[in-house]
Amino acid sequence: MTADTLIPVQETRAAEASARLGALAHETRLTVFRAVMRAGPDGLPAGALAEAAQVSASNLSSHLNVLLGAGLVTVRRDGRQRIYAPDLDAVRALLGFLINECCQGAPEVCGGLVRC
Amino acid sequence: MTADTLIPVQETRAAEASARLGALAHETRLTVFRAVMRAGPDGLPAGALAEAAQVSASNLSSHLNVLLGAGLVTVRRDGRQRIYAPDLDAVRALLGFLINECCQGAPEVCGGLVRC
DNA sequence: TCAACATTTCAAGAGATATTGAAATGAGCG
DNA sequence: CGCTCATTTCAATATCTCTTGAAATGTTGA
Numbered sequence: 524m525t526a527d528t529l530i531p532v533q534e535t536r537a538a539e540a541s542a543r544l545g546a547l548a549h550e551t552r553l554t555v556f557r558a559v560m561r562a563g564p565d566g567l568p569a570g571a572l573a574e575a576a577q578v579s580a581s582n583l584s585s586h587l588n589v590l591l592g593a594g595l596v597t598v599r600r601d602g603r604q605r606i607y608a609p610d611l612d613a614v615r616a617l618l619g620f621l622i623n624e625c626c627q628g629a630p631e632v633c634g635g636l637v638r639c
Numbered sequence: 640m641t642a643d644t645l646i647p648v649q650e651t652r653a654a655e656a657s658a659r660l661g662a663l664a665h666e667t668r669l670t671v672f673r674a675v676m677r678a679g680p681d682g683l684p685a686g687a688l689a690e691a692a693q694v695s696a697s698n699l700s701s702h703l704n705v706l707l708g709a710g711l712v713t714v715r716r717d718g719r720q721r722i723y724a725p726d727l728d729a730v731r732a733l734l735g736f737l738i739n740e741c742c743q744g745a746p747e748v749c750g751g752l753v754r755c
Numbered sequence: 756t757c758a759a760c761a762t763t764t765c766a767a768g769a770g771a772t773a774t775t776g777a778a779a780t781g782a783g784c785g
Numbered sequence: 786c787g788c789t790c791a792t793t794t795c796a797a798t799a800t801c802t803c804t805t806g807a808a809a810t811g812t813t814g815a
Contacts, residue, residue, distance in 0.1 A: 548661035561744030603782045628677035719812045
């Protein structure tokens, strides 16, 4: 039995959400994340992301680690490149958290944002 | 003409979004924000929020300043209390940004999150 | 006017995060 | 094998961000 077995679900959800929000709370990372989302499951190699975000390879790499740590993206190897793709379940979970947990008291905020 | 007149809209949007994400990217602030959203336009006094988040008044106050700075909440005075309420336009804008800008490449992520 | 209350402001120390450049890893190719 | 390319790791420095407690602000009610 690990430590987090004892933590109520709601708390881990909030902790996870705030970690993910933190990962997106940086202009470079938000740019990178958007590029990765746009690319979809095929993903993009680190080089393309460094280009898109206009940062050095090593700087990009550390930002990618934050996104990975938050579970928002995944990596796979392809030859000498590393391909980053979105973790769509995580993204869904984050949006779901924001919409359900945060807009509960104000449903009008959430309505009309997604075409049905 | 101020400096930001020259910055493209898209860039300010992203900057604003990442500032707002940063404001939510802290467990205490996320808790406070959720309480404020639940309270709706009536809002809640700082004291109630300190209680809800289980932090000292001064600590709470500095977190509230971050949320205010990001434009996610508003304050008004009521006697000796200060009442914090959500800025629903800002919340809408943030959710809209995430859904439109970030899920563009993967609309299936966004579908099905809001009951229609 | 004074005391009590709700809250904010301030300063300081601790801790986390960002950025850089140089060095390491590991794959592919001649 | 030895090069080169794509990327990560590392260490150092610089820069934010948190938290705390004490002091200040402004409001109300006796």
